[in-house]
Amino acid sequence: MNYDIRLVVADDHEIFLDGLALMLSRQENITLVGQAGDGRELLEVVAREKPDVVMTDIKMPRMDGITATREMIRLQPDARIIALSMFDEENQIVEMLEAGAKGYLLKNADKQEILDAIANVYEDRVYYCKSTSAKLAGMIAKSKFNPYKHKEQISFTEREQEIIQLICLQYTAQQIGDKIFLSKRTVEGYRTRILEKMNVRNTAGVVMYALKNNLIKEEDLL
Template sequence: MNYDIRLAVADDHEIFLDGLALMLSRQENITLVGQAADGRELLDLVEKENPDVIMTDIKMPRMDGITATRELIRRNPDARVIALSMFDEEDQIVEMLEAGAKGYLLKNADKQEILDAIAHVYEDKVYYCKSTSAKLAGMIARSKFNPHKPKEVVTFTDREQEIIRLICQQLTAQQIGDRIFLSKRTVEGYRTRILEKMNVRNTAGVVMYALKNNLIREEELH
């Protein structure tokens, strides 16, 4: 990355927040402009610092992340928010996305995924956590959240659609190749083109796009 991302973070768990802040402080391309312990503090922080990306916990005292995100988007429709979530918060993740968040991460995400998510959302793209479950994918697909409204019609060949279905079923490139008699390298080439066409980052993004655009049925994921 050849740009500097100004980031604000909100979480009421001090140890988690301090650990995240320490990790981010070591990144050359990210400047942590402030930390907040709840939604109200976050709104004040964003108004003061105008960060490029905002990461916020969902469950916080005084004002939760969902309410804060709605207000952030009301004030600035272009605000780029990433939700921080626990494993058992599928409903709240969906609410965060419907409120205007552009992505979400589970709190146990590794350093590289956190950095990827920040960079992706900074570029105004949606980020789905790699650990997205089939259950959550289905909930998001049925929700009002739909960032995949292409400016121009995106079409997929029959072969690409076949590979999309197999990617959604969590098969590796090698497994897909074995099933449809292609080399692993050829499958990886198809996968790269599919991600580019969908403008998504990972398998979770492929699943969400495929569900939203009727390329696969939810029951095929199980």
């Protein structure tokens, strides 16, 4: 894919920020145009550099990521923001999404997932971290965050709905095939089409879409 993503990152932990910045600076198609250690500095850097994507920690001094996100969205409604979170910050992740973030990552995400999240948010897709728990999925489903409300309703066949439910229950392609008497390859083909229809990139995205569109109930995930 031929693009050059101008990126700004913000985090108040200097070692984490420096390590993230070093990794990102080595990537083709990404230009790191600024770094910030708190929300106020982030707003200054964003105003100056006008990046394509912003990655920001949620908890920061002077101004937190939620407040900074609200301000960025106020100034630029189509801003593309990814929240960086610790594993125990479910409420803050929901607040970030409601404030206008288009995705979130746990700070222990691997390099490939970080790059996937940046690319997907750059292309105006929502990105849900692969490590999304059933608890967090339920919280997001109940929240005001709904990236699907202005989009045309998608129809799924009975077979696709059956596979969606099994994907949400964390069944592998082989397990799904064994359960509904299809080959693993056939199930993988269904899964690819389902992800394309939903415009999501991983199982967490399928779960979130299914919850928001009443294809599965939260209690089914527990």
